[in-house]
Amino acid sequence: MKKTIIGDAVLYHAPMEEVIRELGHADHIFTDPPFLYLKQDFDKPFDESLLFENAKRILPDNGFISLFGRGTSFYRWNTRLAELGFKFREELVWDKRRSSGIAKHITRVHETISVHTKKTGILNTPRVPYEEMRAYSLDRIAYDLRRISSRLDKPDGIEKLKIVIAEKKARLEFDAHSKYGVSFSEDRMYADTCCERLCMIENGMLEKSIISIGRTHCNAVHPTQKPTYLAKRIIALISSPGDTIYDPFMGSGSFGVACMDMGRKYIGSEISAEYYKTAVDRIKQSGYENGRDSEAGLEASEEGQA
Template sequence: MAINEYKYGGVLMTKPYYEKENAILVHADSFKLLEKIKPESMDMIFADPPYFLSNGGMSNSGGQIVSVDKGDWDKISSFEEKHDFNRRWIRLARLVLKPNGTIWVSGSLHNIYSVGMALEQEGFKILNNITWQKTNPAPNLSCRYFTHSTETILWARKNDKKSRHYYNYELMKEFNDGKQMKDVWTGSLTKKSEKWAGKHPTQKPEYILERIILASTKENDYILDPFVGSGTTGVVAKRLGRKFIGIDYEKEYLKIAKKRLNKGATYGL
């Protein structure tokens, strides 16, 4: 092993941006790092890939009109380029996922249909199509469409007859007042109290990740987030006693994730 290489949980890489109490963040190109992860080493993957919304349009944020342009990472020139992007990262994700592991991918209508097709093309079976219904969505400024109030989260496993994914049915039933939990999850957008560490355009609320992680993993399982952003997956994974690896190419977002992970470690949240 070269002196500038570092190994953690089956991952060979340069020294991580952050490491503390079974959680690491890596500043890297997700595609390149996924190629270095030990095959079949991850129990669960949660991915919130770019939605490719940055097209010069406008949106509403806190009652103010703002640009939807998030950065170069959220821009794409064609559907073909977008779909190739999704197939490539999903192909790599499949290689690092354990035979009985599962993957969750969130997205809006702008990208989720490509993601769904890519999952099937790359050898996954979609288990559920979760609809996240937002109770406080931003209004539609043009008044020419219905208000966008939902996002989709796809849950999938390898399309292999021997694959036996884990699902904590009894706990999900308990959370739902003794009834089977349905595939429509209703709740608010991310609370201000979770955004204290900095601004990220698509930060997911902790309650969504908590339900996902509790439903499909056990304590000490390895969870990977290849587009970690503000670090919600890591914060919740750490709180629930899972081992976590997060990757992002944007250092500004990793700074936010690091702050949140440090607070979680300090206060035992």
């Protein structure tokens, strides 16, 4: 078993089955397992019971396990987690915008992600930057700007808007869940739609269950590589800075790069020598190599337990 440490990331060239047995703790598991329907080398069956039983052992009560998946295997994994006592928290859809391959009957442009907690985990309510939530769509941004200008064109518009913004701000600070757009009168309603958009631009927007992010195409280094930014959106939902996230099926290390960018500690395992090397290179390139690098057996690591 090979091990490389890059700053707060620990990467294993080893099957998940070997690594998870030895792991003592992770705050969360976030992974993209082999979906078990592709006719590619890396899409091979793994020991599902071992993964989920050990997930229960290593996670704290408020830890999350979040999985990508599709079809029968995905439903089986989710059912298995429920049988083990995990609690389902959320289902997210990744809208890839473009098809990932030639589909027989439909153009498939999404993947599904499920989020479960071992017992008591509560999802965060991160605010996603406005332009990212609007998927950089000029049409959608232009629509919001039109709504804003419709208010500003009215007499006293700015004054009324200031009042509503002050109220909204107070409410926002009080409760991150607060809904925009509450209206009391026609004037207030106009101010609200305008204010809603200004607040969205200023403070970002609450995450949605459908995350629209284009696939990594031209510079992809793994056939099923996930965009780092997609990983960040999910990491923001399930974890806090300083948490340790284990990714049993690391692939090219996209989740590792995201964890490093977001101040999370990362543990990854990958069975393929080629993808392991790719992950090591990508995580090194992400610029968090201040820690030491080493290659050693899991047993021989200086931390003792991984």
